[in-house]
Amino acid sequence: MRVRFIFKPVAALCAAFVLSGCAGSIERWIVNTRVHQGDAALAQGSVRDASTSYRLALRVDPNDPRAQAGFVKAAAELARLEFSRGSFDDALATVDGGLAVDPQSAPLAALKATIDQAKLKREIVVSNYPTFRAAGLEIARAYQQLDATNALLRRDLRRFGYTFDTDELTAAIKRSYELELEVAKDTNRLIVYRQLVSSGVPEVPSQSTSFGAASLLPLP
Numbered sequence: 001m002r003v004r005f006i007f008k009p010v011a012a013l014c015a016a017f018v019l020s021g022c023a024g025s026i027e028r029w030i031v032n033t034r035v036h037q038g039d040a041a042l043a044q045g046s047v048r049d050a051s052t053s054y055r056l057a058l059r060v061d062p063n064d065p066r067a068q069a070g071f072v073k074a075a076a077e078l079a080r081l082e083f084s085r086g087s088f089d090d091a092l093a094t095v096d097g098g099l100a101v102d103p104q105s106a107p108l109a110a111l112k113a114t115i116d117q118a119k120l121k122r123e124i125v126v127s128n129y130p131t132f133r134a135a136g137l138e139i140a141r142a143y144q145q146l147d148a149t150n151a152l153l154r155r156d157l158r159r160f161g162y163t164f165d166t167d168e169l170t171a172a173i174k175r176s177y178e179l180e181l182e183v184a185k186d187t188n189r190l191i192v193y194r195q196l197v198s199s200g201v202p203e204v205p206s207q208s209t210s211f212g213a214a215s216l217l218p219l220p
Helices: 002-043 047-060 065-084 088-101 106-128 132-163 166-199
Strands: none
Touching: 002 047, 002 065, 047 065, 065 088, 065 106, 088 106, 106 132, 106 166, 132 166
């Protein structure tokens, strides 16, 4: 009987050790799996998925160096992507998340400074020229149209290469003149656009451009 009573506490203690070791193995397996998923996603360019995987790994083991390094790297790449899209607030939030894991990260600190500077410049531009975004998009569309004209010009040259019809060259010359004229117009629009976003919309009507202070339509 006495042996039986001694056996029970020992068995319970052994069971506790077994369960503890099993739990540790499961946690390590989860961390390894999440880190592997993050590495794979990062290699494929899926930075948002990579960030999620590393974050899940850090929830299980906040001190895992692989998860920390991966999360910081993913945060930097994701913040750059958000920054390139003009999502300054999202980019700064992503950077801050990465700095929370590694406060000494030089790339994240440099990126944060760059985004803060760009955000300040945007505020200056908005105060100078509130409709800058619409005007910029219009200019971008104008330059895209140049691509279409240039493609037609190249088509005329290709057709001459097998028809030997000089009318194709005449059409190419005409399109070349049109292209040159449009380039000159768009260049002037860029010059005015830069002036407006740097100095502001003219307050005196007589000083406004021939196409209006808030519009950058093609010049005549």
